[in-house]
Amino acid sequence: MSFTGDTPDEKLFKEIQPDECFNFECSGRCMGKCCRFITILLDPWDVEVIARHLNLPGPEFLELFCTYDFGSSSSWPFVQLKHAEKGPCAFLLKDGRCSIYPVRPRNCRTYPIGRAVQVEYAGDIPLIRERLFMVERMEFCLGHEGSRTWTVKEWLEDSEAYKYYELSDLYLCLVQYATDVLHSRAWLSPKTARLLMPLLYFPDILRAKLGISEAELDHELFYRRRLKAARTLLTEMAASFGYGPLAGGIVADQNTPLAEHIRQVIIGEH
Numbered sequence: 001m002s003f004t005g006d007t008p009d010e011k012l013f014k015e016i017q018p019d020e021c022f023n024f025e026c027s028g029r030c031m032g033k034c035c036r037f038i039t040i041l042l043d044p045w046d047v048e049v050i051a052r053h054l055n056l057p058g059p060e061f062l063e064l065f066c067t068y069d070f071g072s073s074s075s076w077p078f079v080q081l082k083h084a085e086k087g088p089c090a091f092l093l094k095d096g097r098c099s100i101y102p103v104r105p106r107n108c109r110t111y112p113i114g115r116a117v118q119v120e121y122a123g124d125i126p127l128i129r130e131r132l133f134m135v136e137r138m139e140f141c142l143g144h145e146g147s148r149t150w151t152v153k154e155w156l157e158d159s160e161a162y163k164y165y166e167l168s169d170l171y172l173c174l175v176q177y178a179t180d181v182l183h184s185r186a187w188l189s190p191k192t193a194r195l196l197m198p199l200l201y202f203p204d205i206l207r208a209k210l211g212i213s214e215a216e217l218d219h220e221l222f223y224r225r226r227l228k229a230a231r232t233l234l235t236e237m238a239a240s241f242g243y244g245p246l247a248g249g250i251v252a253d254q255n256t257p258l259a260e261h262i263r264q265v266i267i268g269e270h
């Protein structure tokens, strides 16, 4: 099985290589038309960076600007921008610019280049395959008529996409691990999925609860460690339902409170 990040139809979206050239330059004549009636999926890193920029606690940011659903077939809490789905994005300014441009989501920063990621687990090791593609041209978008020429690589470097891709892949590996290795569709309920929310989307709340400061672990390292802790927690949950590598074995010390157990994983004592 596989998880695909940007869900392209392989026939519609032709693969392009990093050294291929294309013309693109945003035009004032259509500025912001691309920011309406559009699905923008957010990774945990997108959520963290935007919420911090807006100085909002994670839960408040999700409540105000996002939709997420525990009731889908996977029970996985995927998040997307709420307003952009139904009209203008909440961050679209009157003049068509983006009010959170420096911290805009991964999918906004790379347009018109898309990236599909396929993760497969061979045992415990994820195999990651990527395809870069040109997103289907929208009639109103005049960017392709621009005179500036880029290679795909230059475009992605200019939009600082590579760091986002790396951190997004860690998340995709976690989702795929839960699906393929732990068979989460068989046991992950909305109630258990809620336990993941602080680890995935509320780093500020998690830091406060665990007493881990920014000086102790910077944002990026904390992100990497909290995904690792989510993997540990999911593996132990799966075992209690009879799934995954720990099924039938000994899981965490039941006497250690959950928060302390997570703290130990995050600060590396486990």
Ligand code: SF4
Pocket: 034, 035, 036, 040, 084, 089, 090, 091, 092, 093, 097, 098, 099, 100, 101, 104, 105, 108
């Ligand atoms: S976050 Fe910014 S770039 Fe992305 S859809 Fe909203 S306004 Fe447009």
Ligand code: SF4
Pocket: 025, 026, 027, 029, 030, 031, 032, 033, 034, 035, 111, 140, 141, 142, 143, 144
């Ligand atoms: S050129 Fe395309 S991507 Fe750029 S602002 Fe216009 S519609 Fe959006």
